[in-house]
Amino acid sequence: MHADLLQRRYPAVKVDVDVLYVDEGDVLTSAGKAAGLDLCLHVVRTDHGAAVANALARRLVVPPHRPGGQAQFIPAAVEYGRDHMLADLIGWAMARLDHALTVRDLAREAGMSERNLARHFSAVTGTSPLRWLLTQRVRRAQELLEMTELSVEQVDSRVGMGTSTTLRRHFAQQLGVPPETYRRTFRRLDSGGSRPRDPPLSRATSSAAGCR
Template sequence: MSAGSVAVVVTEEIGVPSWDLYELSIPCTVFGKPQPDLADPWYDLRLCGDGTGKPRPDGDSDSDGARVGTGLTLSTQYGLDALAGADTVIVPSVPDACVEEGKPIPKGLITALRDAYDAGARIVSLCTGAFALAEAGLLDGRRATAHWMHTAQLAARYPKVQVDDSVLYVDDGNVLTSAGLTAGLDLCLHLVRRDLGAHVANQLARRMVVPAHRRGGQAQFIELSVPATDDEGLGPVLDWARAHLEHPLTVEDLAQRAAMSPRTFYRRLQAATGTTPLQWLLNQRLGRARVLLEATDLPVEKIGELSGLGTANNLRHHFLKQLGVSPSDYRQAFPRTV
């Protein structure tokens, strides 16, 4: 099996905010450090910029470089044209301004990504790097993900993309996307598993002191709280419902307390929160259960009762369906701190 070449995009135009250095460091750590006892040759890592990051011959410390964080620059030996010659191309992220403010992603990168894809490269994004892949049209008609805080923007801006905010990463053959931060490490280890086999990936994960494969998806990290609403008529009844989640509650009960017909209550709650009354109640109960799992040592049976989800089996059913993990696995992922 051949590891092949990996081109990581880092340019002056994209820039990587200081907190995004984490995503940039992941492929450099996984693919850039030789592991001759696991596979020889290992991957050939190439950092690819726009040409502004090449060091001066005199080694001047003031030489221009790609700015990757506050006070940091990174010199690269390859330009974006080298993406087309790589086996795997990784876009670690794009600037916050490209996501939050809709500022354009550099055209040079978009062209280089399309050329690399046409040349047969495997294209990978970590976190908000998915916006660059989507802009290049490489995610059209495909399932993809990004950090859950940005998936709504990704879906709104690129409606042809089938955005899934519940998973750690998506493998769609020659185009792969991951959620944010540590999920990028999950995807990179998955690439090693695909290329070099499970044994090599497992041994590499052990050396990095991380799980070779984490349970569940990023759904377990998403807040399930009710969205803000300007509907003053709903506020008191929703507050009351959150305080009485352990009791049986129906749409009729909530509508009566809000002095509305069930149909009117249903319509107004859906308009205010984007979800149905029953789904809203389920989200609140799951949120209560999550807090109890994180903050107490109560048995799962008691947590099911206090959250209004009933039996331990019912609690487990909803956790697996909504969050992709069991209550016990969730508790292990978010251990209580004293």
């Protein structure tokens, strides 16, 4: 509503009107109250790990993770509610992440074509079935790396990536670090250490909610 005014008042700030929230290191903004919860969970996840953030999300009864770059206006943005046609399918898939599930498997379970499934997934989650599967597998890998002593190869067998090489590639693509580095970071936090937030970029970005 106020994005244009914000941009006029602060011409040096880049205003991104389409995303849920932005994180420039020590300055963060969200697009509104619901997106503010997404941003708070992002901060908790960054500082304390996926397991803590997911537990908090369950207590708040909100989706555990909506990426900041996700579009604001997905018709049914709450992935894990019971009020959309993919709710049962998503629960079924989450309970079988250790299986080598494919988009074809999801479509068969949902009783629809792959094309129709892709359309519904885009409407409900803002992403494709394959991308959703990869994201869930990486999230599960985060929890296992934080909370268990399983090797990366053992973690891979629990999240259905196929090989540890595939897990490492997608983990690094989504989180920016390999699984081993991620685990060492949270082992330090568990030992009482602290992790500094990323330094701010030279040019701030803002969501539609305000300037950073």
